[in-house]
Amino acid sequence: SQQGEEDPQALSIQEGENATMNCSYKTSINNLQWYRQNSGRGLVHLILIRSNEREKHSGRLRVTLDTSKKSSSLLITASRAADTASYFCASRSGSARQLTFGSGTQLTVLP
Amino acid sequence: DTGVSQNPRHKITKRGQNVTFRCDPISEHNRLYWYRQTLGQGPEFLTYFQNEAQLEKSRLLSDRFSAERPKGSFSTLEIQRTEQGDSAMYLCASRGGEETTDTQYFGPGTRLTVL
Numbered sequence: 220s221q222q223g224e225e226d227p228q229a230l231s232i233q234e235g236e237n238a239t240m241n242c243s244y245k246t247s248i249n250n251l252q253w254y255r256q257n258s259g260r261g262l263v264h265l266i267l268i269r270s271n272e273r274e275k276h277s278g279r280l281r282v283t284l285d286t287s288k289k290s291s292s293l294l295i296t297a298s299r300a301a302d303t304a305s306y307f308c309a310s311r312s313g314s315a316r317q318l319t320f321g322s323g324t325q326l327t328v329l330p
Numbered sequence: 331d332t333g334v335s336q337n338p339r340h341k342i343t344k345r346g347q348n349v350t351f352r353c354d355p356i357s358e359h360n361r362l363y364w365y366r367q368t369l370g371q372g373p374e375f376l377t378y379f380q381n382e383a384q385l386e387k388s389r390l391l392s393d394r395f396s397a398e399r400p401k402g403s404f405s406t407l408e409i410q411r412t413e414q415g416d417s418a419m420y421l422c423a424s425r426g427g428e429e430t431t432d433t434q435y436f437g438p439g440t441r442l443t444v445l
């Protein structure tokens with residue numbers, strides 16, 4: 220079963236604009252990760268934020284985590300056409316060994 | 331390219347046939363995961379290996395599914411008597427043993443179509 224939901228399900232923006240995706244989860248987590256998936260391909264890890272962190276940056280990516288609201292957001296600044304992909308949040312809870320993924324946001328960046 | 335490879339990339343089979351997929355993880359990674367992903371959804375966990383030991387299996391893994399990792403290196407996932415509902419992308423991921431990192435490295439997946 221999916222750990223949580225992502226919002227929006229689909230997002231279309233112009234190149235150069237910022238894209239914000241949100242993720243909500245259900246149970247307490249050890250960390251939360253974001254992955255990108257190009258159409259028909261495997262997932263690529265983007266960034267990991269631990270449960271005791273509130274914000275993290277990596278290049279054009281900014282992730283926030285609010286454990287009180289059980290939510291996270293991924294901001295991609297100055298988007299490019301190459302950012303077009305599906306973005307998934309994933310979390311690991313307690314002693315679970317596997318990641319539990321959200322349902323994903325399909326981002327389309329128009330040139 | 332994450333360093334995890336999967337073969338075949340695509341498999342088309344008829345209902346009732348058996349299929350086997352292979353995953354070659356990053357060589358120094360002792361942890362290996364299988365996930366299944368259907369269209370428009372996130373990956374769902376199937377099973378987990380640490381070295382050659384299969385330590386966890388999801389309820390999604392019916393008795394028609396079996397996975398092995400005989401020497402703690404590559405892994406195979408076999409589906410017997412395939413059904414149309416088995417059509418999905420099957421993803422393999424690996425991870426090192428360090429507790430300080432939780433990042434999983436995914437292969438390109440095997441897309442299964444059951445006719």
